Amino acid sequence: MAHIFITGGTGFIGMHTLRQLSKEEHTITVLVRSQQKWEQICRQMDLETAWHIGKLTPVIGDLSIPALGLNPADRQLVETADVIIHAGGPMDILLGEEDARAAFLQAAEEMITLATYIHASKGLRHFIHLVGYKSPFNDHNWLTPEPVIAHLEQAPPYERMKFLADLRIRQGAHKEGFPLSVVHLSVVIGDSESGDTPQTGGLGILVGSTARKLMGLVPGGKSHWLPLVHVDHAAELISALTKESHPASETYYLMDDRQQSPTMIELGTNMAKELRVRKPLGSISPAWLTSILGTPLGQKLGIPKESLDFIVDVDYPLDAAREIQRKYGLSQAMNKSVFPFVITDLDFRIAHSTIDTDGYVRNRRGPLATLERRVKNGNPTIVLVHGTFSGADCLIPLANQFPESSVCLVDLPGFGRSPYHHKEDVLEGHIESLVQAIQALKTPICLVGHSFGGLLAAKAWERVPERISGLHLLQPVLHTAPRRYRSARITEIMLGRLSESVLRKQLLAQTCFESIDDIPSAYVTYVLEEMRSPRVRKTTAQALAMLTKSDSFQSLPEISERIYKEEVSILWGVKDQIYKLPEPFHALHTLNIPAAHHFPISQPERTAQYLKQHIGQNNLEYKNKTSLAHGTAPCF
Known part of the structure; x- marks a missing residue:
C-alpha cells in the first residue's frame, strides 16, 4: 500500500x-x-x-x-x-x-x-x-x-x-x-x-478530416x-x-x-468505412502535406499541420x-473489434458542441453503444430504443422519469455513437444489432421503442421473446413512410443542407410536434449537429428509404397475432397525421393520448406517467405471474 x-x-x-x-x-x-x-x-x-x-x-x-x-x-x-x-x-x-x-x-x-x-x-x-x-x-x-x-x-x-x-x-x-x-x-x-474517447486531439483530428472528406490522400501511406x-x-x-x-x-x-498496427492507408480506409465516405485514393508524403497546410490555402482546410507530427x-x-x-x-x-466504436465516438463528439450525459455511463452492448444508469434492485432493465432524427441522448429526459429502475439507452447502428452494421439488408442489420444488444444484457428486459425504434422493438421481440418481459411501443412506425423519402441519395443531400428554420417547419408539417413551442431547443440542436456527420446522414437517408417499402412491414400482422396481449402496450398520439396504427394492432393494449408523433421527446414526464399507468392497469396479472414463475420483478 x-x-x-x-x-x-x-x-x-x-x-x-x-x-x-x-x-x-x-x-x-x-x-x-x-x-x-x-x-x-x-x-x-x-x-x-x-x-x-x-x-x-x-x-x-x-x-x-x-x-x-x-x-x-x-x-x-x-x-x-x-x-x-x-x-x-x-x-x-x-x-x-x-x-x-x-x-x-x-x-x-x-x-x-x-x-x-x-x-x-x-x-x-x-x-x-x-x-x-x-x-x-x-x-x-x-x-x-x-x-x-x-x-x-x-x-x-x-x-x-x-x-x-x-x-x-x-x-x-x-x-x-x-x-x-x-x-x-x-x-x-x-x-x-x-x-x-473524450480526448478529440490526435486520432480525432484525422477522424474529423475524414468526415469532412479531406482525406482523399492519406498522409504517409503504407x-x-x-x-x-x-x-x-x-x-x-x-x-x-x-x-x-x-x-x-x-x-x-x-x-x-x-x-x-494498421498502416496509414489501412487506418484511412477503416475510418472512411465507418464514417461512410469514399475510401482514400492514395497517399501523400507527410512532409509535403505539412508544407501545403502551412500555406494560406492549406490553412483554410482547418487541419493543424502539427497534427501530422503524430504519424511516424x-x-x-x-x-x-x-x-x-x-x-x-x-x-x-x-482490441480491433472496438476500433469502429472509437471512430464513431470521436465522430459524435466532433459533431456535437455540448454533450451532457451526467448520471449515465457510456457502455457497449453487442454492436451498439449505450448510455446506462444502474440501480441495484430487482427490476428488469428498461431498454429505450430511439427512432430516426434521434439518438440515445434524446431519450435521457424520459429515462430520468424512472429512477427506480436501471436504464439502458441504445444508439442504433450508424446513429449517435454506434458503428453502422454494414449489411446489405438495412432493416435486417438494425434488427440483428438490437437483438445482439438485448442478448448482451444478462437478465430479461422491458423494451421500449419509439417510432422506427418501435418497429425494431416489435421485430426484436419476435426473435427473442424469452429475453423481453414487457414490450412497450411509443408511436411505432408500422406502415410505410411517405414516398418523398424513397430516394436515399436525394434525402442524404437534403439532410446535408438542413437549416434550423427548415427543420422546425418540417417537424411541424409532419406533426412530429403540436406547435413550435412544443419543440425542445436542445432537440433541434441535437438533430442539426447529428447531420454534420456523413455517417448519420447516410444512415438516416437509407433508413427512411427502407421505410417507404412495403416489404419492410410484411411480417407485422403475424407478429401482432403472436404477441401475448399481456406483454405489450402501445401509446398512440392521435395528433399524428402521417402515421396510423394498423388494424391488426388495435386488439392490443392501446392508450390513445392527445399528442403528436414525438411525444416521448416533447413530453417525457407525461409519457412516463401514461406508460406506468398503462402497464399498471393492463399488465398487472401478467407481471405477477412472471414474478412468480421466473423470479422477476414488475417492469416499473
Whole structure:
C-alpha cells in the first residue's frame, strides 16, 4: 500500500488511472482545479464510494501556480506521498508559447521542488511521469541534451515545452537520486471495451478530416503508422508501476506493436468505412502535406499541420513496457473489434458542441453503444430504443422519469455513437444489432421503442421473446413512410443542407410536434449537429428509404397475432397525421393520448406517467405471474 499523489486526475488518462488505482489498497491524493469537475468525474467513473471512505482525497490547486496553489494543510498532506504520478497538462497542440511554458515547464519545476522535499524528508519511492512517444529524450541522450534542445527550437510550443519538461524532470530525478519512470504514451484512444474517447486531439483530428472528406490522400501511406494505446491499458501499466517496491529508473514506450498496427492507408480506409465516405485514393508524403497546410490555402482546410507530427515511420523500443506487462499479466494489444466504436465516438463528439450525459455511463452492448444508469434492485432493465432524427441522448429526459429502475439507452447502428452494421439488408442489420444488444444484457428486459425504434422493438421481440418481459411501443412506425423519402441519395443531400428554420417547419408539417413551442431547443440542436456527420446522414437517408417499402412491414400482422396481449402496450398520439396504427394492432393494449408523433421527446414526464399507468392497469396479472414463475420483478 502507498500514499500516491497524482496530477491530471480529472483528465482522460488520469481518471482511468484513478479507477485502476482505487482497486488497490492505496490512499490517493488528487490535484484538481475544480471541485465540481471532481464530483462529476467521481460519478462518471463510479468513484464516489472510494472518495467517501477516504481512499481518494481531492486537493484544489493548479500546476502552473507556485507551490501548486495548495493551501498549507493540503500541501502538508501532499508532502507525505510515497509515489508521485505526474499526468497533468492539456492536450492542445495549438497552445501558444506562454501557455505551453506554464502548463509544462513551470509545472515540471513545481513537481521537482515537491519531489525534492519529499525525498529529503522521508524518501520518495517512485516518480512516474507521463510524457509522449514523440519526445526526443531517452535513457541514452538526456545527459548530453544540447543537440536535441537545438533541434527543438523549430518545434511548435506545445511539443517543445512538453519535451523540455521531460528533460527537466529527468535532470531533477538524477540530481536528487529518486527513481523515475518516464511513460512515453502513444496516441491514447478509448478503453478496450467501449471505445469511449473524450480526448478529440490526435486520432480525432484525422477522424474529423475524414468526415469532412479531406482525406482523399492519406498522409504517409503504407510505410507510416499511428501508434495507439487503449486508455485502460495505459492505466493498468501506470498502476502496475506503483506496485514496484524497488523501481528502476526506466523509460517505457506504451503502444501496440507496429506489426500488429494498421498502416496509414489501412487506418484511412477503416475510418472512411465507418464514417461512410469514399475510401482514400492514395497517399501523400507527410512532409509535403505539412508544407501545403502551412500555406494560406492549406490553412483554410482547418487541419493543424502539427497534427501530422503524430504519424511516424519508425519503430520504438518496447521491451521495458512488455516486461512490466508480462510481470503483472496486463493486456497490451489493441482490441480491433472496438476500433469502429472509437471512430464513431470521436465522430459524435466532433459533431456535437455540448454533450451532457451526467448520471449515465457510456457502455457497449453487442454492436451498439449505450448510455446506462444502474440501480441495484430487482427490476428488469428498461431498454429505450430511439427512432430516426434521434439518438440515445434524446431519450435521457424520459429515462430520468424512472429512477427506480436501471436504464439502458441504445444508439442504433450508424446513429449517435454506434458503428453502422454494414449489411446489405438495412432493416435486417438494425434488427440483428438490437437483438445482439438485448442478448448482451444478462437478465430479461422491458423494451421500449419509439417510432422506427418501435418497429425494431416489435421485430426484436419476435426473435427473442424469452429475453423481453414487457414490450412497450411509443408511436411505432408500422406502415410505410411517405414516398418523398424513397430516394436515399436525394434525402442524404437534403439532410446535408438542413437549416434550423427548415427543420422546425418540417417537424411541424409532419406533426412530429403540436406547435413550435412544443419543440425542445436542445432537440433541434441535437438533430442539426447529428447531420454534420456523413455517417448519420447516410444512415438516416437509407433508413427512411427502407421505410417507404412495403416489404419492410410484411411480417407485422403475424407478429401482432403472436404477441401475448399481456406483454405489450402501445401509446398512440392521435395528433399524428402521417402515421396510423394498423388494424391488426388495435386488439392490443392501446392508450390513445392527445399528442403528436414525438411525444416521448416533447413530453417525457407525461409519457412516463401514461406508460406506468398503462402497464399498471393492463399488465398487472401478467407481471405477477412472471414474478412468480421466473423470479422477476414488475417492469416499473
